[in-house]
Amino acid sequence: MKRVYPDKEYCIGCHLCEVACITAHSRSKDAIIAFREERTKDGLTACKKVFEKGDICVAISCRHCDEPSCVAACISGGLHKDPETGRTVYDRDKCVGCWSCLMACPYGAIKRHPTENKIVKCDLCEGREGGPACVAACPNQALKFEER
Amino acid sequence: MLFQPINKNYHEFCIQRDPELCINCKVCVRQCSYEAHYWDEARQKVMHDNSKCIGCHRCEALCPTAALNIIKKPSDFRTNSLWRPVFLQNIYKQADTGGVLLAGMGSPVDIPVYWDRMLLDASQVTNPSIDPLREPMELKTFLGAKPRKVEIETDRKTGRTTLKTKLTPQLELDVPIMFAAMSFGAINFNLHRAMARAATECGTYYNTGEGGLHKTLYKYGEHTIVQVASGRFGVHRDYLRAGAAIEIKVGQGAKPGIGGHLPGGKVNDKVSETRMIPIGSDAISPAPHHDIYSIEDLLQLIYALKEASEYKAPVSVKIAAVHNVAAIASGIARAGADIITIDGMRGGTGAAPAMIRDNVGIPIELALAQVDQRLRDEGIRNKVSVVAAGGIRCSGDVIKAIALGADAVYIGTATLIAVGCTICGRCYTGKCPWGIATNDPKLSKRQNPDIAARKLANLIRAWGHEIEEMLGGMGLNSIESLRGNRDKLRGVGLSDTELDILGIKHAGR
Numbered sequence: 335m336k337r338v339y340p341d342k343e344y345c346i347g348c349h350l351c352e353v354a355c356i357t358a359h360s361r362s363k364d365a366i367i368a369f370r371e372e373r374t375k376d377g378l379t380a381c382k383k384v385f386e387k388g389d390i391c392v393a394i395s396c397r398h399c400d401e402p403s404c405v406a407a408c409i410s411g412g413l414h415k416d417p418e419t420g421r422t423v424y425d426r427d428k429c430v431g432c433w434s435c436l437m438a439c440p441y442g443a444i445k446r447h448p449t450e451n452k453i454v455k456c457d458l459c460e461g462r463e464g465g466p467a468c469v470a471a472c473p474n475q476a477l478k479f480e481e482r
Numbered sequence: 483m484l485f486q487p488i489n490k491n492y493h494e495f496c497i498q499r500d501p502e503l504c505i506n507c508k509v510c511v512r513q514c515s516y517e518a519h520y521w522d523e524a525r526q527k528v529m530h531d532n533s534k535c536i537g538c539h540r541c542e543a544l545c546p547t548a549a550l551n552i553i554k555k556p557s558d559f560r561t562n563s564l565w566r567p568v569f570l571q572n573i574y575k576q577a578d579t580g581g582v583l584l585a586g587m588g589s590p591v592d593i594p595v596y597w598d599r600m601l602l603d604a605s606q607v608t609n610p611s612i613d614p615l616r617e618p619m620e621l622k623t624f625l626g627a628k629p630r631k632v633e634i635e636t637d638r639k640t641g642r643t644t645l646k647t648k649l650t651p652q653l654e655l656d657v658p659i660m661f662a663a664m665s666f667g668a669i670n671f672n673l674h675r676a677m678a679r680a681a682t683e684c685g686t687y688y689n690t691g692e693g694g695l696h697k698t699l700y701k702y703g704e705h706t707i708v709q710v711a712s713g714r715f716g717v718h719r720d721y722l723r724a725g726a727a728i729e730i731k732v733g734q735g736a737k738p739g740i741g742g743h744l745p746g747g748k749v750n751d752k753v754s755e756t757r758m759i760p761i762g763s764d765a766i767s768p769a770p771h772h773d774i775y776s777i778e779d780l781l782q783l784i785y786a787l788k789e790a791s792e793y794k795a796p797v798s799v800k801i802a803a804v805h806n807v808a809a810i811a812s813g814i815a816r817a818g819a820d821i822i823t824i825d826g827m828r829g830g831t832g833a834a835p836a837m838i839r840d841n842v843g844i845p846i847e848l849a850l851a852q853v854d855q856r857l858r859d860e861g862i863r864n865k866v867s868v869v870a871a872g873g874i875r876c877s878g879d880v881i882k883a884i885a886l887g888a889d890a891v892y893i894g895t896a897t898l899i900a901v902g903c904t905i906c907g908r909c910y911t912g913k914c915p916w917g918i919a920t921n922d923p924k925l926s927k928r929q930n931p932d933i934a935a936r937k938l939a940n941l942i943r944a945w946g947h948e949i950e951e952m953l954g955g956m957g958l959n960s961i962e963s964l965r966g967n968r969d970k971l972r973g974v975g976l977s978d979t980e981l982d983i984l985g986i987k988h989a990g991r
Contacts, residue, residue, distance in 0.1 A: 344930040346513075346917075353507050353546045365547050369505035389923040473544060474930045 335420035336481050338458065338466055340393045345384070345476040347391035352380035354471035355395075358459050377449030381456040382468055383442075393468065393477060396443045396456035398422045407438035412453075424455050489574050495535040496555050503549035504528065510541035510550060515913040515925055538906040540915040572836070585836035586909030586919070588736055588828045588873060588895055595828075596847035596980070597879045601989055603970040605957035612959050614950040620960035621946055623890050625727075625867040626652035626796040626820045650820060651796045653707075653727050655890055656685030657946040658961055659880060661938070662871050662894030663709050663731065663800070665693030667744045667753045667765065668832040668909070669918055670926035673901065676934030678702035683935070684942040689892070692716075692731060692742060692767055694756040700724045707798065710787065712741060713767030715757040722790045727821070730783060732771065733802030735829030735872035738843045742767035743833060747912045748921045781817035788818070796820035803827060803849030803872065804842075808856035815857060815866040822866050823892065824849050828873025830895040832919055833910030846872040847886065851984045854887025854966055863966075877948035886984065887966040900941045901934045 353365060360368030360378055372378040382395035402422045405413045412429035415422055431451030436444045445454040458479075459466040469479040497518060506528050510519040518534035519541060521527075535552060542550045559567045572583055605611040612619070626649075633646040661681055666674045668691065675698075677688040682705045689707040694716015699706070708725030710717050722728055733739065744753075744765040754761040774780050784797050791797075798821035799814045801807070811822050826846025831839070850870045857863040870883040871892035880891050895905070902916040909919035917928025949961070958964055972989040973981050981988055 344927055346928050347924075348509050348512055348544055349507065350509055350544065350546060353505075353509070366503060366505055369507065389927075471546075474928060475933055476930070 335398065336458075336465075336479055337398055338395055338456070338469055339478045339480065339482065340395075341476045341478065342390055342392040343476075344474045345391045345393055346474050347384055347386050348473065349384050350471045350473060351382055351393045351468035351477060352384060354467040355380040355382050355456075358462060358467035377447055379445060379448055379454050381445065381454045383445065385442075393472075394441055394443050395468070396422060396439075396458075397441055398456075398458070403438040403440060404435035404444060407434040409434055421458060421460075422455075424453065424457065426452055429453060487578070489571075489578060490533050492571055492574065493533040493535070494555060495537040496532050496553050497530040497535050497541075498551040498553060499528070499530065500549045500551075503547045505547055505549075507546060509544050509546060513540050513544050513915065515540075515915045515920075515922075536906050536908050536915075537904075538908070538915045539904045543902075583836040584833055584910050585839050586831065586833055586907045586911075587905050588830040589839045590907075591840045593827070593845060595873075596845055596976075596984065597875070597882055599974050599976050599980075600847075600882050600971050600984070600986065601974060602878075602881065602885070602952060602956060603972070604955045609957045611957050612954040614947075614954040617954070617959060619950040619953060620962065621657050621949060623655040623658040623961060624652045625655065625798075625869065625889055626650055627866060628864040630864060651727075651794055653687060653796060653821075654685075655687065657942055657949070658884060658888075658890035659942055659945055660686050660707070660869070660890060660892050661688035661897050662829075662892035663689035663691035663707075663729065664894055664897070665691030665709075665742075665744070666696060666756055667693040667748055667921070669898075670921050670929065671696065671752055672926055672929040672931045673918060673934055674699060676901070676929070676931040676938055677897065678706065679931065679935040680938035680942065681705040683939045684946075686942060687726065689729060690716075690725070693744075693753070694758065695721055695724055696752065696756045709800075710783075711767050712769070712771045713765060715759065715765055715767070718758075719790060722787065722795075723792075725795060727796045727798055728787045728791060729798040729800055729821075729823065730771075730780070730787070730819075731800045732774070732780075733800065733804070733825065734831060735802045735825030735827050735843055735846070736831035737834035737838050738802035738804050738827070739769055740834060740838050741769040745833075745910070745912060750921045750923075753921060777813040777817050780814065784818045798823055798869070800825060800871075802829075803844045803846050805844065807844070807849045808852040811853040811866075811868075812856055812860055812862070815862050819866055821869060821889075822853070823869040823871055824853055825892075826850075826870070826872030829871055830898070831909075846870055846874075846883075848980075848983050850883060850888055851886050851968075851986075855985055858887075858966070877945035877952070880945060881949050881952050881964065882971060884961060884964050885967055885970045886986075887968075889965065896941070897938060900937045901929060 357365045357368050360372045384393045398421050410428050410430045412425050429452050447454050465479045469477045516534050519530045522529040629647045634643050635646040636643045661677045678699050681688040687707050690709050692711035703724040706725040707727045709729045711731040746762045746764045787797050799819040800823035803824050803826045827843030867889040869890050870888035874891045874893050883891050912920050914920040917925045968986050971986045973986050974989045
């Protein structure tokens with residue numbers, strides 16, 4: 335399956351992928367409204383995070399692992415592996431906010447929702463034309479959406 | 483208001499942030515290597531300090547909501563045509579520091595650009611133009627000494643012909659455009675790799691500059707011109723044999739008569755290994771080569787390098803365009819150089835004393851015309867190829883340079899612009915926000931060699947197409963037919979002296 339692969343060699347730590355992620359997952363699909371209103375009111379947050387240490391930075395989001403630890407750890411069935419697409423799918427309604435997945439994920443790619451007892455996780459911008467928004471926004475092609 | 487020193491308030495740029503658009507995402511804060519943008523904890527928003535802005539436009543380019551504009555500071559000194567603001571600012575700076583003013587990139591002074599005063603011919607009914615989309619066009623260029631005549635031998639039995647004349651080594655270019663000398667150190671490894679890849683892809687050459695050649699780039703050697711400058715950094719047998727040609731750098735258009743200085747801050751482990759100098763040490767190239775004090779000395783070095791490369795690589799000599807350049811070029815040709823590169827005063831550099839950059843040298847157009855004419859008058863034009871450099875901005879400049887007598891051109895600043903350079907002129911600080919003139923690992927990774935190589939190759943390809951179009955318009959199907967063909971040029975608004983030096987007629991004649 336196609337995944338988002340980050341390249342730490344060329345990640346410039348601009349965090350534009352996070353801006354793109356927030357915009358793509360907003361109701362308005364408008365960066366300004368998403369940042370100003372939806373982020374503060376609804377707790378809209380990016381499902382990816384740029385980790386930085388010294389000169390090194392890398393943008394991490396869900397790896398959609400073949401055998402995901404988060405799915406194994408999920409007590410409510412809120413996370414499951416879609417056998418057809420290969421994606422690790424999150425069902426918000428089933429999530430009980432126990433944070434088991436958060437602890438199980440070896441990449442630190444699952445976040446807590448800032449205002450609700452839910453998690454935030456990459457859905458590869460399902461349904462978005464042109465693939466994940468973060469990949470399209472990366473100014474240095476440090477994110478690649480491809481099959482490896 | 484708190485007291486500020488005079489320099490602080492006479493800064494050049496202002497950052498305009500549209501509060502309606504700014505989302506405080508801090509992309510500008512992360513991208514500004516001069517820390518002009520910052521996160522203000524007390525106000526809980528992104529703020530900026532105009533006095534730190536150098537006008538690189540990086541923040542503007544990456545701002546996701548286009549909230550930023552970088553403008554010249556609108557306040558101005560009292561109008562005075564003699565004491566222009568630049569002179570006042572320079573004096574304020576020097577009164578503070580007592581130092582030589584440094585500058586990066588080519589001279590911004592308002593000296594005439596003769597390219598803009600020359601126009602090309604176009605075919606009409608008497609000689610038809612050629613459609614480059616339907617007819618083959620030839621941009622192939624060979625650099626190196628050409629034989630006076632070519633002798634061919636025919637085998638009586640087989641009837642097969644062979645070339646009897648022994649040709650000297652040549653550089654074969656698919657387009658008459660090469661990437662100019664920019665050293666590894668002055669620019670980073672990502673860009674060196676990108677230039678090597680683009681040159682290979684486009685069938686042209688890039689020049690190492692005086693920084694040696696990193697071992698991992700030896701595989702691109704067939705498209706590399708290795709440079710030997712006064713500091714001899716990175717010069718050894720394998721290096722000399724790795725390239726397709728060797729260039730002796732005597733002078734540089736941006737700073738004629740001035741040596742080079744790579745600040746220690748730019749010398750990381752990779753640069754240190756390639757240049758053969760300790761990490762963190764300044765690399766100073768003296769202005770003169772201490773073994774060249776005459777044309778005879780130059781001849782010795784040329785032949786020493788030819789020996790070192792077993793006469794397989796043509797040797798080029800690069801000089802700055804200065805007074806009496808034609809006589810100097812004639813001497814270089816007679817000293818055995820295969821290629822002469824002339825670098826005009828608008829050439830770029832990582833660092834130069836501002837006064838030298840803006841006041842020394844001559845425009846490449848005048849130098850080129852004079853060199854070509856002199857070599858022809860002396861009957862030795864075939865002995866050397868002439869490469870023009872220093873402020874070539876577009877394919878129009880390239881084609882005019884060739885019509886004026888150049889065999890090919892080097893592009894340096896245009897190369898950097900292709901990968902994002904905005905000519906902010908702060909290359910010497912090592913904090914290039916575009917990740918070009920820096921070896922800071924955090925900044926140099928802003929240049930992804932995959933993207934950079936593609937952009938550079940696109941630029942060469944685009945200029946190549948434009949050159950074909952212009953050639954076709956002139957009714958020529960080969961760049962060879964244009965070389966030194968000054969009848970294809972006309973001057974506009976030039977004095978008789980300028981027309982005479984350029985060797986062209988005025989438009990209308």
